[in-house]
Amino acid sequence: MSVDLRIDVANAEVRAAVERLRLAMPLGGDMSPAMQSMARVLKTGAQLRFRFMKGPDGAAWAPSRRAQTEGGQTLSLTRRLRNSITAAHSSTTAAVGTNVAYAAIHQFGGVIRAKRGPFLAIPVTDAARAAGSPTRMAGLAVWQTLGGQFVMGTAEGTVHFLLRRQVVMPERPFLGASDADRGELLRVLKDYADNAWRRR
16 A cells, blocks of 8 residues: 655745745746755655654654653654655655655544454564564463453463554654754755856
């Protein structure tokens, strides 16, 4: 399953600067170099958000249960999402995005419900993550904890999966332009305009 997720930077100041530059260019002027640099700025900003665990607005991400219990960083267990971010550009646009299917639930937040069966099986051990599903692990049984939660584990008492009817995912935005990104985007446009007029 392939999903494309793109965020449009709707900052009026950046859009106005791009439009002024486009109108000032000689007919047929190619802004691809500027757009390529802008796309790189957006990609770098998005990737750095995984290191600092903050959205483009500077708000800290809610820590994941895995990061809280096992340590490490939120959204960084395999680094697949961060490494999937790509940049694209044309002569008039710059974009970043990802084709990872679960990107949207992290960007926007939402509720995940079980599709097959009554429960989602959430792996909580390395063995469970490697298996990917309780059906791929032998010897598991369903238990109910004293708190009323359902889990799957071994007879020895190792819990491998939490069973939940639904999970509410908080938003953890990584795409978009921060204030620092917007400043860098404007600098890229200014440098491009200065260089374009020097060459004339």
